[in-house]
Amino acid sequence: MASTTSNHVILFPFMTQGHLNPFLAFAHLLERHTQFTITIVNTPLNVQNLRNALPSDTTIRLMELPFDSSEHGLPPNSENNETLPGHLYSTFFHATLTLEATFERQLIDICRRDGHPPLCIISDMFFGWTVSIAKRLGILHAVFLTGGAYSMAGYLSLWLHLQRQKDSNEFGLVGYPETFRLHHSQLDGLIHLAHADEPYFLSLKQQISLSLGSESILCNTVEEMETTGLELLPKLFGLPVWPVGPLVPSLIEPSTSRKFSRTGKEPTVSSDQCVAWLNLHPPSSVLYIDFGYQNHISTLQMMELAMGLESSGKAFIWVLNPPMEHEESVELRPEWLPKGFEDRMKERKQGLLIYKCAPQLEILSHKSTGAFLSHCVWNLVLESLSLVVPIIGWPLQIEQFFNSTVLVELGVCLEMVIGVEENAVSREVERVVGLVMGGTKKGEEMKRKAIAISEMLKAAVRDDGGEKGSSVSAIGAFFRWINQRKMLE
Incomplete structure (x- = not known):
């Protein structure tokens, strides 16, 4: 599809509160510091919770993707993995893959309605399939990392290059200094159980790998706080990285943080x-x-x-x-x-x-x-x-x-x-x-x-008419980069 000027930004978080919260805080930050049309995409119950948390005067839009948890062997109304017992996490993750076709159809409808594609899709790293949709529709894409730069560099490197170590309790990570070692006791249960033919492992690894086919990375961190991590991420994955945190709702939109801290958990x-x-x-x-x-x-x-x-x-x-x-x-x-x-x-x-x-x-x-x-x-x-x-x-x-x-x-x-x-x-x-x-x-x-x-x-997200905070400046630099890429198409 041919692209013309657009100011529409699509945000698509994974359905867990640790991801929904920073995406929502980022949407508030964009609303405050840009003139973009911002749409958060999610499943109906998560959209309902988002809607209840948003201020009445917000310009943030919400878009629902149909999702029936019962069709996937999940309890009724299970649209957030924090409401599920651990043994159903893999079932839930596989169910999220079925959102791909509906998401693409709704994006095509937006393209037809507006006469051009949205400016960009900013999606969760567990939704790697959105990268290929963005490429098919002529939309630029960024993967959003809700964790810190240092931890996300290590987490992604571990998943992408994981080899089961049978003879040693300690091992290194691809891209890290030789002196850096991890102990098996520091790995979570999922990685301990990871086998090459285990469906959940394969799907998770595939989505993480696909997400790094994006054009860029946004990271929920602060430049002054994580210099080492912010050097590692582009070195390991060859993508430009913008630190746009701290995406803490209580810092950016306190009224929202009290209404939307833990969906389904009173x-x-x-x-x-x-x-x-x-x-x-x-x-x-x-x-x-x-x-x-x-x-x-x-x-x-x-x-x-x-x-x-x-x-x-x-x-x-x-x-x-x-x-x-x-x-x-x-x-x-x-x-x-x-x-x-x-x-x-x-x-x-x-x-x-x-x-x-x-x-x-x-x-x-x-x-x-x-x-x-x-x-x-x-x-x-x-x-x-x-x-x-x-x-x-x-x-x-x-x-x-x-x-x-x-x-x-x-x-x-x-x-x-x-x-x-x-x-x-x-x-x-x-x-x-x-x-x-x-x-x-x-x-x-x-x-x-x-x-x-x-x-x-606090200084990183400040823009009070004086010098912009480092994260506000990073957001501006990211969208200037996006617009330059658009002009080259």
Whole structure:
């Protein structure tokens, strides 16, 4: 199709909250700083949630792709993988591949209606099939990486060049220095089980590979924060990279962040209850603990974490999910925690235990919250640091280890050493919590550096009439590059 001037940008996130959130924040950033027509594409229930979260005066458009989860062997109304148990993730991923034909038909309709194709498609890395659609319709394409540059470079390199190492516990990554080594314990379960003939592995690897056939990469990071990662990405994959983060809804559009933080997951305790409990404690004295929905520690580690928290004497809010040996739907069981633990914590006002889901933003933004014990998933890291809350790192899956490495180097994270001796976890928890929150020189230094990083993150998305922030400038440079490419067609 012949292309003429267009200002229509299509955004297509994967259907999980860790991807929908940064895409939505990016749409708000584009709406604020450009004159583009912006359309977010997704399935009906996700579109409904997006619509409910958007301000009434928004210009952001939404486009539905029909999707019936029951037709794919999924529970009814399953359009977001955070609502699914782990054993259905592969089924869900394969179901998303069926969106290709409908997406292409709707794009053709847009081309006919407008008389020309959209300016570009910005799609998730798990929707590699959108690259070939873009090429067929004469639309430029960018792949959007919702994680940090360093972790995404490692994650993509690992998937594209994965070879099962049988004789060594440690191995390197293609494109990384010879001194860089990964241990098998740092890989998530999916990669551990990856076989050349496993359908889920093949499909995932294929989509990641196809996505890197794009013309460019947008990454949810900040230039000043991730110089090494931003050097690795173009070196490894031969594509220009634009750092357009931090795509944190609470920084860019606070009203949206409270309405659209976790689709399908309502907090099991009210914000008022959490705030009232936090108000009982001095500034920066409470540790927040949350490993999310899809990351689980073992039963023994949960028991040890509880003992370490109690021994530390520090106040905490802990969001509990079932340990890795149990399904996500299992109710909280007393045997997962030390006998009488919850009653003692309640009586002493030392700990607030919340099962399944908490009002995270309200907790992290409260003045009494002093540190975040986290698995180091990127979106939560950015949100925590934007609110000047240092990190205690307990990474559980591959990209989280990369993120933790970056944070430790920035001086805003202290990673716990969790090795094969699970019964030593309690001592490590007590040690690290004491270092970060015990009024030590290390804890004070982490707080100072968190303040500096918070200012850096805020400055990156600033455009108040003066000098533009680095991410706002990157967005401008990306679209100038897009328009130059269009002129050459």
